[in-house]
Amino acid sequence: MILWVLLASVALSGVTTGSPTVTAHPDAASENRVQATAVVAVEEVMETGELNPNHYPAQRPAKVVQHYLNTLHGSPYKLFGLHKVKRAYAEDVPGSGRKYQLELSVQEVVQKQTTASCSAEVIFPREATHPPLQVNILSYGDDLLKINVSVQEEALYQQYKKNHSLLFAQNLPDSYGHMEPEHVPFWHLGAVASSFVMLGESTEYTLYNMAQVANVTQLPSDDDLLKFEYDVLLHEMVSQDIIAWKVLITWSPPEGVKVLKMEKRDYTVTNLKTTLL
Known part of the structure; x- marks a missing residue:
């Protein structure tokens, strides 16, 4: 895995429950936007x-x-x-x-x-x-x-399909790069969900990575699909912004990952030390 360790400082306002600890730096946000505009201006002639x-x-x-x-x-x-x-x-x-x-x-x-x-x-x-x-x-x-990962996928699917308590986890990984082993598959699943967002948002002038799964919540489902709501943090390398998105997905081994909804959140994160994928 190609990994980068990042210490990012960008702005935030209006954090929802379960989001990382943040503080507001409007001046830093303005500076980042100016820098990003300058980069785009230089690269207009590709x-x-x-x-x-x-x-x-x-x-x-x-x-x-x-x-x-x-x-x-x-x-x-x-x-x-x-x-x-x-x-x-x-x-x-x-x-x-x-x-x-x-x-x-x-x-x-x-x-x-x-x-x-x-x-x-x-x-x-x-x-x-x-x-x-x-x-x-x-x-x-x-x-x-x-x-062939069918055995691992089926075991995970059966475990969380039968769970009486729905999964909830946050800060994957945390500020020290740690996450519990049972949460690692859901970090991977968050990376897949993030790829749907990053694919749609990518332009010639952007370079996206997933920085962190801020929250993942398993939702009740009446069919054979597992349903999850993700809050993910994406790092845009050019502007240095870390942008929050909410993504609603379903998953099962035969159906794969399906995105039901993607919503950009109105905040970014400061002082996030994490791993980029």
């Missing part, structure tokens, strides 16, 4: 042709590929992370936007056993008349999809 694989213009579309794979195949025991960008090429496509052709490697980060090469195209819209963000996976290693 590079064309071969890109440096280690620089932001190549890393951003590659992270979009990671989020896309998680929305398709992610689960409490299967989660994909960007391992390395090997090659990136950018070009303007009239009528569509800006296309990035990528050669990268992706790692399944829960089992930590499989890393595979992946080819993909990502097209970011440039105009309101352009189609929305498009991701096309051209090829990736079959080993990624052959990882």
Whole structure:
């Protein structure tokens, strides 16, 4: 798993019950917005042709590929992370936007056993008349999809389907990077839910990671699906904002993760020391 340790300072107002401890810094928030605007202004003229694989213009579309794979195949025991960008090429496509052709490697980060090469195209819209963000996976290693976690998934599903007390957990991980072992699958599930949000929010000028699951609450369900409400904190690397979202999902081994609702919350977090995925 590719992990970064972060000490972030951004602003907050209007925290709901169960959210991390925060304080308000409106001046810091304004400064972050100014810095983010400056970055966007500098990058209005994007590079064309071969890109440096280690620089932001190549890393951003590659992270979009990671989020896309998680929305398709992610689960409490299967989660994909960007391992390395090997090659990136950018070009303007009239009528569509800006296309990035990528050669990268992706790692399944829960089992930590499989890393595979992946080819993909990502097209970011440039105009309101352009189609929305498009991701096309051209090829990736079959080993990624052959990882068999059905036994673990079924055991988790049965445990929480039969539970008389519904799950509630917060601050995954906490400020020291710790979480209880029984909560780790729900941190992974929160990362998958976050990928749906980050995929929808990503542009050429953003780079998102999940910073923390602030809260996860299991909700009653009348069908065969487990239902969870997540409060997740997302780190936008360019502006340095940590943005809160509420995501309502269902999950079961045969159905996978389905998002019922996504809602951006009106606060960000200060002095959060955590792990980014």
